[in-house]
Amino acid sequence: MQDHPLSAAVGRRTLLKGLVLGAAAQVSAPFILKARGEEPVRIGLDNPLTGTYAALGKNERIGCEYAVEEINAKGGIIGRPVELLVEDSTSGDTGTAVQKARKLIDRDKVSVLIGNVNSAMALATGQVSNELKTLHIVPGGHTDAVTGKDCHWNVFRVCNTTEMEANAASGALITNAGKKWYYITPDYAYGHTLQAGLEKAAAKLGGTKVGGDLTPLGTTDFSAYLINAQSANPDVIIFLLAGDDAVNGLKQAVQFGLDKSFHLAGAQQELEVLEGLPPEARVGTWVFEWYWKQPDVPHVNDFVAGIRKKTGKVPTARTWFGYTAAWTYALIANQEKTLDAVKLAKALGGFKLPPEVALMPGSPFYRASDHQLIPSLFVGHAQSQGDDPEDLFHVDQVVDGTTAAPPEGETGCKMNWNI
Amino acid sequence: MTQLIFNLFNGVIIGAFYALMALGLSLILNLSGVINFAHGGFLALGAYLAYSLMPHIGFWGALVAAPLLTGLLGIAIEWLLIRRTYGRDPLYSLLLTFGLAFIFEDVSRYIWGAQSVPYQIPALLSRPLSLSYFFITGYRVFMVALVALAVAALYLLLTRTRIGIRIRAGTHDLATVATLGVNVRLLRSVNFGLGVYLAGLAGVLAAGQLGLQPTIGTSLIMPSFVAIIVGGLGSLPGTLLGGILIGVASGITSVYFASATEAVIYVMMALVLLVRPRGLLGEEGRLQ
Numbered sequence: 001m002q003d004h005p006l007s008a009a010v011g012r013r014t015l016l017k018g019l020v021l022g023a024a025a026q027v028s029a030p031f032i033l034k035a036r037g038e039e040p041v042r043i044g045l046d047n048p049l050t051g052t053y054a055a056l057g058k059n060e061r062i063g064c065e066y067a068v069e070e071i072n073a074k075g076g077i078i079g080r081p082v083e084l085l086v087e088d089s090t091s092g093d094t095g096t097a098v099q100k101a102r103k104l105i106d107r108d109k110v111s112v113l114i115g116n117v118n119s120a121m122a123l124a125t126g127q128v129s130n131e132l133k134t135l136h137i138v139p140g141g142h143t144d145a146v147t148g149k150d151c152h153w154n155v156f157r158v159c160n161t162t163e164m165e166a167n168a169a170s171g172a173l174i175t176n177a178g179k180k181w182y183y184i185t186p187d188y189a190y191g192h193t194l195q196a197g198l199e200k201a202a203a204k205l206g207g208t209k210v211g212g213d214l215t216p217l218g219t220t221d222f223s224a225y226l227i228n229a230q231s232a233n234p235d236v237i238i239f240l241l242a243g244d245d246a247v248n249g250l251k252q253a254v255q256f257g258l259d260k261s262f263h264l265a266g267a268q269q270e271l272e273v274l275e276g277l278p279p280e281a282r283v284g285t286w287v288f289e290w291y292w293k294q295p296d297v298p299h300v301n302d303f304v305a306g307i308r309k310k311t312g313k314v315p316t317a318r319t320w321f322g323y324t325a326a327w328t329y330a331l332i333a334n335q336e337k338t339l340d341a342v343k344l345a346k347a348l349g350g351f352k353l354p355p356e357v358a359l360m361p362g363s364p365f366y367r368a369s370d371h372q373l374i375p376s377l378f379v380g381h382a383q384s385q386g387d388d389p390e391d392l393f394h395v396d397q398v399v400d401g402t403t404a405a406p407p408e409g410e411t412g413c414k415m416n417w418n419i
Numbered sequence: 420m421t422q423l424i425f426n427l428f429n430g431v432i433i434g435a436f437y438a439l440m441a442l443g444l445s446l447i448l449n450l451s452g453v454i455n456f457a458h459g460g461f462l463a464l465g466a467y468l469a470y471s472l473m474p475h476i477g478f479w480g481a482l483v484a485a486p487l488l489t490g491l492l493g494i495a496i497e498w499l500l501i502r503r504t505y506g507r508d509p510l511y512s513l514l515l516t517f518g519l520a521f522i523f524e525d526v527s528r529y530i531w532g533a534q535s536v537p538y539q540i541p542a543l544l545s546r547p548l549s550l551s552y553f554f555i556t557g558y559r560v561f562m563v564a565l566v567a568l569a570v571a572a573l574y575l576l577l578t579r580t581r582i583g584i585r586i587r588a589g590t591h592d593l594a595t596v597a598t599l600g601v602n603v604r605l606l607r608s609v610n611f612g613l614g615v616y617l618a619g620l621a622g623v624l625a626a627g628q629l630g631l632q633p634t635i636g637t638s639l640i641m642p643s644f645v646a647i648i649v650g651g652l653g654s655l656p657g658t659l660l661g662g663i664l665i666g667v668a669s670g671i672t673s674v675y676f677a678s679a680t681e682a683v684i685y686v687m688m689a690l691v692l693l694v695r696p697r698g699l700l701g702e703e704g705r706l707q
Contacts, residue, residue: 220625
């Protein structure tokens with residue numbers, strides 16, 4: 001029978017069908033297994049994976065993934081396994097970010113929403129999560145309003161506010177570099193609030209503004225602004241640029257030799273940016289929100305080794321933001337033994353991060369009045385290369401977040417618990 | 420006053436670079452009627468190829484090899500995809516190149532990562548030539564010289580060689596050129612490759628002073644389109660002029676109203692479209 005040409009054809013078809021079935025079984029197998037076990041607790045990450053903020057978004061995602069691996073290895077959340085669902089919010093389309101947030105909460109039934117790098121998206125998705133009564137942790141969107149005038153009972157933030165960064169940076173800048181400052185500031189919410197914060201902080205210490213330019217987001221050529229800065233003859237040229245803009249601006253300033261005649265500095269700086277710069281352009285005084293080289297702080301080396309094993313690179317502040325955001329949820333849910341958003345939000349007010357998640361000196365905690373994490377900040381200078389090829393920053397001073405954060409009455413946050 | 424002169428000079432330098440990109444776009448648009456939105460993608464690819472080749476053959480080797488490889492890839496893509504849209508509604512080629520632009524960006528992100536990579540230029544070039552004119556760095560002078568060289572070579576190619584003369588003739592009347600027995604398919608392929616070669620060259624140069632990340636092309640493509648419209652469709656000298664004009668305009672604006680340096684080029688484009696829709700040196704009735 002096997003010799004018959006027709007039966008051979010049937011045999012081939014059957015084989016194909018079998019293959020298809022087998023493939024389908026492969027794909028659906030994990031779901032079947034999961035349905036048999038406990039229903040997983042879902043964490044939804046709505047963050048940029050494409051566009052300008054893709055590199056930052058990717059590192060926050062790695063932090064989340066790593067945290068979820070650890071949480072599952074330690075027994076999950078109230079005995080249930082944890083599953084991370086990831087959506088690309090894009091870098092600039094707030095509409096998409098909002099739509100993805102709704103999808104994660106409404107359709108995928110996530111218990112907590114994490115996002116966004118982009119401050120405008122953090123604010124907009126905060127509105128959505130508030131409306132849908134879901135706990136929300138913002139890992140890396142810095143604008144003040146998230147835990148200021150637009151704060152919500154359900155929204156918590158890991159990264160610093162721009163005002164905290166400004167306060168931490170200004171002291172070191174005035175001492176190291178001088179009092180006359182020229183600002184090169186990106187023309188959107190983040191840049192405006194950061195510059196306002198720095199001007200306020202500098203004025204207290206006797207610093208003055210001798211000029212400034214607002215540069216459109218995505219500027220490629222900074223030479224015109226650098227010419228303006230040079231002719232104002234400041235002590236310090238303050239770069240408040242982030243991401244690709246920061247790479248472009250610093251690269252050009254150093255090619256112009258401005259680092260020889262002025263101090264180049266700024267508030268926030270990220271390892272992602274320093275890695276993208278040629279060695280000679282890694283200069284200036286900056287604030288890092290987290291740094292991987294902290295030899296005397298417990299657990300940091302384990303974290304660095306774990307991330308290096310996973311990705312081949314050291315963790316950045318962004319990795320830590322994602323890691324802390326996911327762990328924060330697991331810790332508080334396990335402590336309260338519930339997934340009820342209101343109960344968890346209440347419990348998170350004043351919650352201290354344990355050392356294995358904090359990974360920095362001091363004891364970072366979520367401030368109850370505005371839901372802002374109050375961590376330590378790392379003030380130091382960029383270096384072309386340290387002992388390790390990835391050691392591009394030297395920490396000169398660790399600033400306690402309680403001294404950098406604005407007093408509780410001055411944040412503009414009026415928490416509304418009428419749910 | 421000195422600041423104005425500084426910015427004027429600087430504008431010429433930036434403009435020369437815009438012109439280099441716009442020339443490639445213009446070549447393709449003139450002969451094939453394709454608005455190549457993937458030009459920025461080719462630019463990024465040229466830069467990334469140079470970055471990957473540099474450790475092996477040095478900056479100068481990469482400067483020669485990377486644009487050539489990009490041009491070859493351009494020819495392959497023209498042969499595989501673009502040529503199927505010739506003679507159809509321009510919307511097809513527009514959509515195709517628009518999609519290609521996204522594919523290029525994501526492929527570069529996949530291969531080289533989303534983060535900026537440290538692209539280093541020779542120390543010889545990365546210094547200002549004089550302290551008072553600090554914005555004239557060796558690299559910028561080198562860039563302008565190379566743009567001038569490329570423009571001169573392009574001019575000679577288009578006026579002195581058989582293929583160049585055919586490209587120019589095809590720009591005016593492709594049907595007649597085809598009737599006269601010229602292999603139009605081949606002509607378009609070579610022309611597309613030439614345009615993409617210029618994009619690759621622009622990429623290798625751009626990455627020397629900008630951060631090299633997958634979005635590098637997207638941020639540079641708009642000024643080049645503006646340069647073409649200001650200079651006039653169908654005219655290569657017009658494109659060159661348009662590029663330099665918008666560079667100078669944004670340079671001058673930065674003295675008086677710094678945050679409008681990017682907006683000013685679009686204002687210029689709107690003005691040109693209102694007063695002289697064909698562009699400064701463009702032909703009447705092109706692409707209607």
